[in-house]
Amino acid sequence: MSSIPGFTNTPSLGFTPSTSESPKTQAIIKTLNLQPHLEGGYFVETDRDFRTVPNPFPDSAQDSPTRSASTTIYYLLTAKSPVGHFHRNKGRTVHTLHKGRGWYVIIHADEVKQQGQKPRIEAFRVGQDVEGGEKLQWIVEGGKYKATFVVPEESGVTGDEMLLISETVVPGFDFADHNFMKTETLHELVTPEQVKELAWLLLE
Template sequence: MASSSSASGSGSYNTTDNLLFPPPPPSVITAPQTLPDASLEPSSIQSIIASLSLTAFVEGGYMAETDRNPLKIPSPFPLYPATTFSCSDPNQGSSTDNFDPSSYYRPGFDPKLRNASTTIYYLLTGANGGGGQGGSPKGYLHRNRGRIIHTLHRGSGRYVILHADEKPCRVESFVVGKNVEKGERVQWIVEGGKYKGTFVLPLEDEDEDKGDDEEMIFISETTVPGWEVFDHDFLDRKGLEMLMEGDEEKIRQLEWLVKEEQ
């Protein structure tokens, strides 16, 4: 096993042994964990953001909800909000002592009901956008209770899925992109209860020859039943250690996708 070397902070990343997936450039690994600023993005990215009314998103990147099915269905989920993995057993319920339920409710939200589906645009941008200052190239590891269908519009990236509902936790990784002949995916599904993270892949020379624009992952996501912050949580560092059962090598390779506590 390679010696542990934290990717956060120092920007180092040991690539010699047992990689779960090839690492992205250091600019992606060490991208600041702040809400992105669209004004720092290249003009081509700004045009997409403005045309689709995208806003900065806490998971990383930009998003806009485009559809919320008016059909209401009984919720198949627990009546308590999702919490970080390390704070509760996701299969056994959650203590209600440490949160204010009203903070999880959008106006009109009833935890006993869900919209049948919701759909969003989601955009991650290359780390080198805006002269090296802009860019939101990674989506932090997070989990939803609902099933999410993803459809790629433009760009290329890598998804990392932690199957937290399996023991031991299986780590899956795949590339999304238009080169389906090489196994890249243009459509993929992440079932509820699994953590997912993603990062933008840099353009290759052949991509530049085709006239493709900035580095990005631009997709649509449809969540069934509909998405609610009530059903969403981030993976924290303690939760990652629990899922990886203390395997320092796996933790080292994944920790930079964990959102730091604010």
């Protein structure tokens, strides 16, 4: 049993990350010109709208007054880098699946109204099995913490494990709007039992 809504068993990767990427994965990384992402996995920005909008996040420290209207990236998790670690963005993110499957864990920290209140936690599968409940598209609103990990095919671990998606952020991505979850924040937001199940998804 898991203490995380959405999971039957304790969330885990279920395989040991590879020490190198498979030839198939390397070919995708090279063809799409992906670079390592700080969150884990690989990415490339494929679009940044040249138009700008006023920065709608007035509390952003050391900030610029505008944002790109939108940005889009490819994002890839792999056998060697299978985890996107807990972080949040201020902008909303539209995710679209291209290939593979994975788990998303969302901590709805933006819905907390009083200090000490525990936010809702949500976990869902993304993948091609729409009839089996997997999502092809999913939206994560700004202010929610998000972590992701690859799910291997049921037929077994091959080294070609991957999750390839597009993410469109509105307004466009800016590092000033991004932060990783700290260990102490996880302790504040979830129960001790849930910390034990989720701590492996922290970057630090």
